[in-house]
Amino acid sequence: MLFRSAALALHNQPLVVRGTVTRVDARDIGHASVIAIRTPEGQEWQFAVDDAVDMTPGHLREHMMFGELVTVTARPSAKGKELPLAVIITD
Secondary structure (H helix, E strand, O other), rough: OOOOHHHHOHHHHEEEEEEEEEEEEEEEEEEEEEEEEOOOOEEEEEEEEEEOOOOOOHHHHHHHOOOEEEEEEEEEEEEOOOOOOEEEEEE
């Protein structure tokens, strides 16, 4: 399974990925900590999730269960961090 990294997001440009949710790790009832997305082309992406994202783990799991697409806007990973940071997740 191929996981894309923020190294592909050059020059600190936002990374925008649309696809189906394949994994949701919850930090608590209101916040996801990590999500994985599969694009229609079959690419797999993993994102750490910013605390400010207002889509709950339960809502993300609904998208996963029904195969509904989401759009993730992320910042490239910070030095020492391996995953890009999702700052916006929309239906």
